[in-house]
Amino acid sequence: HGWQPPADPMQFPAGFVWGAATSAFQVEGSTTADGRGPSIWDTFAATPGRIHDGSTGDPAADHYRLWESDLDLIADLGLAAYRFSVAWPRIQPTGSGDVNQAGVDFYRRLVDGLLARGIHPAITLYHWDLPQPLQDAGGWAVRETADRFGEYAAIMFEALRDVDATWLTINEPKTTAYVGYRWGAHAPGISDVDQAAAAIHHQLLGHGRAVEAFRASGAAGEIGIALNLLPVYPTSREADPAAVHTDAVENRMFLDPVLLGRYPSDAIGSEPGQLPADADAFQELVLDGDLEVISAPLDVLAVQYYGVTGVDELGNQVEVYPTSTAVWQQVHPEGLYDLLMDLLIDYPGAPPLVITENGIPDPTSEGTTDDPERLEFLRAHLQQAARAIDDGVRLVGYYAWSLLDNFEWAEGMSQRWGLVHVDFETQERTPKASAEWYSSVVRANAVTRS
Numbered sequence: 001h002g003w004q005p006p007a008d009p010m011q012f013p014a015g016f017v018w019g020a021a022t023s024a025f026q027v028e029g030s031t032t033a034d035g036r037g038p039s040i041w042d043t044f045a046a047t048p049g050r051i052h053d054g055s056t057g058d059p060a061a062d063h064y065r066l067w068e069s070d071l072d073l074i075a076d077l078g079l080a081a082y083r084f085s086v087a088w089p090r091i092q093p094t095g096s097g098d099v100n101q102a103g104v105d106f107y108r109r110l111v112d113g114l115l116a117r118g119i120h121p122a123i124t125l126y127h128w129d130l131p132q133p134l135q136d137a138g139g140w141a142v143r144e145t146a147d148r149f150g151e152y153a154a155i156m157f158e159a160l161r162d163v164d165a166t167w168l169t170i171n172e173p174k175t176t177a178y179v180g181y182r183w184g185a186h187a188p189g190i191s192d193v194d195q196a197a198a199a200i201h202h203q204l205l206g207h208g209r210a211v212e213a214f215r216a217s218g219a220a221g222e223i224g225i226a227l228n229l230l231p232v233y234p235t236s237r238e239a240d241p242a243a244v245h246t247d248a249v250e251n252r253m254f255l256d257p258v259l260l261g262r263y264p265s266d267a268i269g270s271e272p273g274q275l276p277a278d279a280d281a282f283q284e285l286v287l288d289g290d291l292e293v294i295s296a297p298l299d300v301l302a303v304q305y306y307g308v309t310g311v312d313e314l315g316n317q318v319e320v321y322p323t324s325t326a327v328w329q330q331v332h333p334e335g336l337y338d339l340l341m342d343l344l345i346d347y348p349g350a351p352p353l354v355i356t357e358n359g360i361p362d363p364t365s366e367g368t369t370d371d372p373e374r375l376e377f378l379r380a381h382l383q384q385a386a387r388a389i390d391d392g393v394r395l396v397g398y399y400a401w402s403l404l405d406n407f408e409w410a411e412g413m414s415q416r417w418g419l420v421h422v423d424f425e426t427q428e429r430t431p432k433a434s435a436e437w438y439s440s441v442v443r444a445n446a447v448t449r450s
């Protein structure tokens with residue numbers, strides 16, 4: 001009695017924000033134009049052996065020059081929002097001090113171009129391109145970098161204070177700490193557990209300083225942080241304790257300080273896990289008042305979801321679902337539902353959620369415009385998002401990763417994540433089948449159930 005079969009199509013709430021995302025270093029190119037300083041990714045990409053295909057940030061997808069036609073493309077797809085990041089070294093070429101006005105002007109033009117087309121800007125302040133001089137002074141392993149980040153953030157809030165934007169402070173502090181400082185596979189290419197632990201705290205402190213600056217600025221819009229979260233599934237009953245620990249390292253180490261104002265006691269200082277840094281040394285980094293700054297209330301929590309991991313009884317991460325051509329990505333759409341429901345239950349005081357990244361790479365490095373795998377991936381994940389909304393999750397938007405094929409970090413130009421194909425010889429853009437399909441989802445504000 002009273003039971004209704006679920007609707008087909010699955011409708012999203014009115015006002016749900018549909019978008020696509022990029023980041024500065026991955027798409028802009030023009031790495032020395034208009035006074036931009038060097039970033040750690042310029043340095044890393046110039047180091048032989050670091051990037052799979054030897055490519056650099058130039059020209060990437062040449063978006064610094066093609067931004068206007070790219071905005072037309074976004075409008076043609078009917079997207080309501082575009083997420084991009086600001087390259088800190090365009091704003092402050094050395095990471096501190098004077099503002100490079102030409103850099104600010106670029107983002108002002110981009111934002112004005114979005115607004116003229118009725119497209120909402122979601123602006124990430126830091127998507128991994130730290131000014132190289134700040135790395136030379138210790139990077140995220142030192143506390144001063146958090147202060148510099150707060151100053152840079154304040155410059156951007158002032159420059160765009162009239163804009164009703166969604167601001168995201170730091171993109172995936174976990175990736176920078178673990179891949180950049182623990183495993184050395186990303187810039188700055190360091191392999192040091194203690195620096196990795198310090199990089200966690202100092203990025204989160206930088207996030208908090210930026211939120212403080214945002215509130216003080218009186219700028220319009222809203223602010224949050226973008227965390228990549230990873231549902232962890234034990235592969236046996238015996239694996240339960242190890243899975244709890246992996247969940248601490250992968251998820252709670254970032255969620256708890258931001259949302260609850262404390263670090264989880266089980267993430268650092270104990271085997272197994274990928275971050276058995278020294279717990280006492282970590283505590284010494286956390287000064288009085290830091291956790292209040294880090295846990296300042298947010299308007300939105302941005303979630304980036306790519307897949308799940310399994311954990312065995314020894315604490316090893318193991319494959320429990322098939323991977324995409326990105327070997328780290330175990331594809332499991334229901335994991336998105338599990339993650340959103342876990343957040344609802346474990347963090348009842350959390351702000352509304354927005355998914356700011358979700359996607360897969362093409363099966364081959366040449367790329368294609370015929371991408372049924374991506375279309376099915378997006379459909380399955382959107383179905384799970386709709387299910388979670390039905391079950392009470394406050395999810396207010398979704399941004400596909402990525403708008404364009406681009407520079408995929410250590411994979412260079414060899415791994416294509418775009419809804420839109422980019423010919424890297426001619427820079428010609430061609431929407432893939434998934435882009436046309438996504439466009440119809442956006443226009444219907446709904447996804448088919450089957």
Ligand code: GBH
Binds near residue numbers: 228408410
């Ligand atoms: C996101 O990170 C990034 O925000 C985005 O810029 C990127 O383009 C997108 O994913 C696709 O990768 O080299 O084996 O150590 C997702 C989380 C963390 C996944 C780092 C890849 C490197 C694995 N990423 N990880 S490895």
